[in-house]
Structures are given as C-alpha cells and as structure tokens.
Amino acid sequence: MPGAMLGLLGGGQLGRMFVMAAHSMGYRVTVLDPSIDCPAGCIADRFICADYTDRNTLHELGSTCAGITTEFENIPAESLRILAEYCFVSPDARCVSITQDRILEKQFLVANGFSVAPFLVIQNPDELSITQYSDLFPGILKVSRFGYDGKGQIRVNTQAELNTAFADLNNKSCVLERLMPLVCEISVIVARGVDDELRLFPVAENQHDHGILDISIIPARISRDIAQKAQEIAIRVAEKLNYRGVLCVEFFILENDQLLINEIAPRPHNSGHYTIDACITSQFEQQVRTLCGIPLGSTSMHSAAVMVNLLGDLWQKNEPNWKQVLQYSSTKLHLYGKREARPRRKMGHYTVLDTTTETALQQALKIKHSLNPNPSLDN
Template sequence: MIFPGATLGMLGGGQLGRMFTMAAQTMGYHVIVLDPDQDSPAGIIANSHICAAYDDESALSDLASQCDAISTEFENIPATTLAFLEQRTVVHPASQALAKTQNRNTEKNFIRSQNIATVPFVSIYQKSDLEKASEHIQFPAILKVATFGYDGKGQIVCSDLPAAYEAFEQLGQKECVLEQRIDLACEISVVLARSDVGTITPFPVAENVHVNGILHSTMVPSHAPDALQQSAIEKASQIAEGLGYVGTLAVEFFISQQGDVIANEIAPRPHNSGHYTLDACPTSQFEQQVRMLCGLPAGDVSLQSPVVMINLLGDVWGDSQPHWSAVLEQPNSKLHLYGKKAARPGRKMGHFTVLANDTDTAMQQAETVFSALQAD
C-alpha cells in the first residue's frame, strides 16, 4: 500500500485530473501533474506541474523519479508513454489495458471477444470498404473516426451510402467505424473500481441523456429495470477483468427497445456520468481512483440520495457569466466549476448536482435551475 505523504503522478491536466488531484490532496498525498498546457485546470492546483508533452522522455523520467505511482485522466495518453513509465514506477491503468481502448475498432473487437454484444459495426479503412459495409449495416448509420473522437466530435450520421462517402471525405479519410443506429430505450453507464487483486466495486448505475453527442444529464438511480442494470454491472465487470484493469473505469451501454444491453464504449478513467458521486456517495469516483492506485481498499459507494447531474458547457456563458444565483440559492444543489479560463461552445466548464427525495423531483429542479442559469 502507498500511504498519505507519498507523491502521485497524474498524466493529464483537465477537469478529471483536477478532481483526482483534489481528492488525493484531501487524503494527504502530494500530486505532480504532467500536461503541456501551462494553464491546465489540474496543473494550477497541483503541488507541482511539469509542463511538457506526453511523449517527452526527459519529462517522463523526471515525473517517474518523483512519484510512487502514476495514473491517467484520459485514454488518449500514448500507450508507449505508460510502457515507458512502467519500467520506472507503479502505473495504473497499465499500457496494455489502455491500448485496447484507444481505437474504436480494437475496442469493439475486444468487447466482442468477451462475448458481450456491441451494435453491428464494420471497420472502414478506405472508401471502398463503405460499399461492402452497406451489405451488413442498414442506414441510417453513424460513421465515427477510430481514434481521438469524443463528445460527439469525429462522428457523422449518414442517411445512405452516398452520405457515408461524403462523411468519410469530411473525416479526412481516416480509419473509421460504421455503426448501425438502433432504437434506444435509454442509455446507462457503469462506473466501477477494480483493485490490484481483482476486487470489483461498482457504483450505482447512472442513466444518461446526450445532446449533440455530449452528455447533458445523469440521473441516479436509473429508471431502467433492475435486471438490466445488474446485467450491465456484470458486463462492465467482465470487461474490467478482461483488461486486467486496475483503477476507476466506466462502460457506457445502450438499452434497446427490445431490452438488450449493448456495450457502447469503454472509458479507462473516471467518467463524466460519475460526477454525481462527488455529492451523492460517501466515496467519489476520484477518491476511488486514488485508492486503487495506492493499493488501498475500496471506499463505500452506496447512494446516499437520489441525484441528477447537469453538465455546464461554454454555451451557457454566452458573452457574460451565468446567473450563478440560480444554483447557489438552492440548498440542495452543488456547483462544481473546473477552473478553465475561456468558455467556448461545447467545452465542459463545470457541472451541478441536485439532491432530492426522488429522481423525478431532482430532474425537474435541475432543468429549472439550468434554464435560469443561462446567460442572456
């Protein structure tokens, strides 16, 4: 076990790295963040910030020499970077686990290898693959870049084959995946922690709503039937086991109208839909990340209150500041801002949660607050 007073490293200085840093410092650890942005949200509050690229071996050696263990905040840290660090200190998640989640085609094939359903898909490497894919995928379909796509970026809905050709051109003719669109009942996610001895501790299942490909709201407990929620937990646990994963991990699932539980995406890190744990659980997903990194037992993850989380994107700012009184005057609402200097449309600037006796009440209050928050 690695105890308070030790130094932990965080690759990535965004909001997830920031909340990890806050959790670790609260527990008595020192944190060094490595991120190329000198104004990164995590870097500005860390005990030390190494401002360098993720493949800078000199900077990585410096980080490893100072840290008892290192983790990551997002999946696009090069797996080679983790492999380099693994030769020098404790690193979770491992490079091999991360590598399986960095490419949509690799990820979906891994999920299928675990005998877990995905949406029908075909890997696209060149334009001619689209015509062959149309023999297996019904339109409308979604064309997504295989790497570096997130929050709705790098994906285009295609109504027919000509539209898919055009989308492939728009995406730079990069490796893609063409996915079948399905009739959804809802979307859910499972955030869990897996220890270095294989113990898995899942948080309560979250039900999510996306707008323009970006998470808008998370509701816990989910309205999905208990049996489907349990199935999702079992599948997410199987994925974590298959990866040999250590740390906090999330798996997003589609629930079809027919009641099928379909794995959509793996996030090898804390997840936007797990932010509710900061206010509604005794242990947050970020404290859990610290615990798993340090070889400590998992904390209590029981739900203390029904909760709704609403994402705050830069769109809410307009040309001024949101009307913060709308959330701060509510005694059952909690505001979390990420310390980002510039608000831009689509950029995650913060979130707030509403705690209530039931999720319907929490959702109604949350949407009322959200409408009142938005700048004129």
C-alpha cells in the first residue's frame, strides 16, 4: 500500500517518470544506477550509485524495498534472481533474459507460433562462409544484445556488406532479418497484474528517424480489425511469457495487412508516453500498480494524441525556444533533466492533445518545424 518503499533498477527517463507516478500515489522509491547524475536518481527518495551486479548493494536494495522493478531490459538477469529472494520483482529474471537477447526473443516467438520477419542467427565469422544469406537481402544486421534506438544495427544488401557489417559489430552474435515492405509500424502496451488482470492501451502508430522513434500517433490510423488483432497478439505474448508488469509489443504491418512482431520491451515504452497526458491511467502508474499488486487503472483515452521526441540535436547552439511549445494550451512539454545534450539523445518529448488525430498531428508538426526549421527532419 502507499507509503511503502519501492526499488527501481535504472535511472533514465523511464525511471524518472516511474518515480513521479509512484510519488503521486504516496510511494517512496530507491533508485539504483551506476551513473551519478541519472535523471531518476535526482528525484528519488534514495539513490544508490553502484553497479547492478554488486552483491552488497543488491542485498541492501532487496532488504529495504517491498517490491522492485526495472526501467530497461539490459539489467543482468542474475541480479533479478538474487533480488527475488528478498521481495517481489517485476519483470522477473526469465522474462528479462529472453527479451534482452534478440536471438532468444526470436526463438521464443517462433516456438510459440508468433509471426516474425524471416531471419537467421549469426554467432561467429565462420558462419558467414558456410551459410547462404542471399534470401535475406536486403536485410538488417542487429547485434543480439545491448542494441537500442538504432544502435548496433546495420543495413546490408550483399554478402560482402554483411561480412563488413559483422566485423564492424565486433563479430558479436547477431540476427540478420530481411527488410519487409512495411505499410506502417505500431505498438501495443499491455499491463498484466499478479492476479492475471489485463489492461490494454490504445494502439500507437509510430514513425522512426534513423532507428529512433520520432512521432507516435494515437489512436493509430489503422482498421479496427488490425488494431484488435494486434492487441490480442500482445495479450498472448504476455501470457506465454507469464509476464507481470507493463509490456510493449512492437509490430510491422505489411501490405497484405499481415502483422509481424518486431520486438518486445519488458517495460514501459517510448511510444506510450502519450498515456501520461491522454489516458486516465498512465503506463507508469500502471507499472506501479502491477508491482504493488493493486487493481489496474482504466486505460481509456480522453483525447487523441500525438507525441514527438525531442533529441539532443535541437540543442546545437542554445536551449530550444520552449515558447514554441508552451504557447499552445493543449500541448504538454516533458523534459528529462539530462545535463548533457548529445546528438540523437532523447532529452524530452511533447504531446499534443486534440479531438482528432489529424488535427493533433498538424499541430505537432507545426511545433516540430518551429523548433527546428529544417524540413528534412520532419516526417
């Protein structure tokens, strides 16, 4: 119940928004992160700056918290197993170990009958000479672990390019996926409680720029049948994983309306930030609720929404002119408190609320252009 101390592994912007949601409900939060100036650590009730594998730190965290969650999937699964000896941990070590490794994730999806893009696993340079990959060109080579926001991914069109790309990724285990003819990309966020209670958020339509989410449009401009099918698949994924917490399933929609699962994120997701302003319950409050074993909140939207990411590129010379955002009464600005703005780094986002997705999108693009008048950066 409110008043308890919750633990959070990871201090980035997702963690910061979790802390805010927990505080609004009366909970306290201890954040563990190896970075001294992490966004979530700055507002936590208690901050521990240490490595995720430090045994003494894990003992301290586990023995002082009523429940522990994560803000990203690259937490060592063994650390979650250790913490589970002290208190409830969500997501658990098994789910994280699967979703933090592209190879294990693909194998899990295929084994459970889910559709994915054609792929092959490449684990060492010798396999490049003994296996034919021509059926997967043009393709994208993705490092198996620790790749995100377009990092650790290289497009390849020929065997020679594949050989070079694998070397550029330091010969680490990879997945080679065939590039598919996409109509659009969508994502579904589902929350599953300890009592199997389920709540689905409206489907988001996502546009990317160089592998980084740029714009999310909600509700997605797709048919009701496709949206319902995507939500049903997301529920099945959560159930097959026996997942507890907030989970995001990203999809490709092909020209024949076929749905392919792209990735699974065992946490709140960038494409779900709109829920803070447009839904009765945000994905972060839902994360608190699933962790604490209390009934899940309503996911109904009260407005259509368009969310736009703010990357460090906007800070090239000076702080962006936030009047371009704040002058609109139905637009919400969220900055993450990061001290250093770097190119392609997520520094914040804004969400435009309106009665329709079309009018919200028009306003969002107008603001986007005013912040950076380079038309090539707009979708």
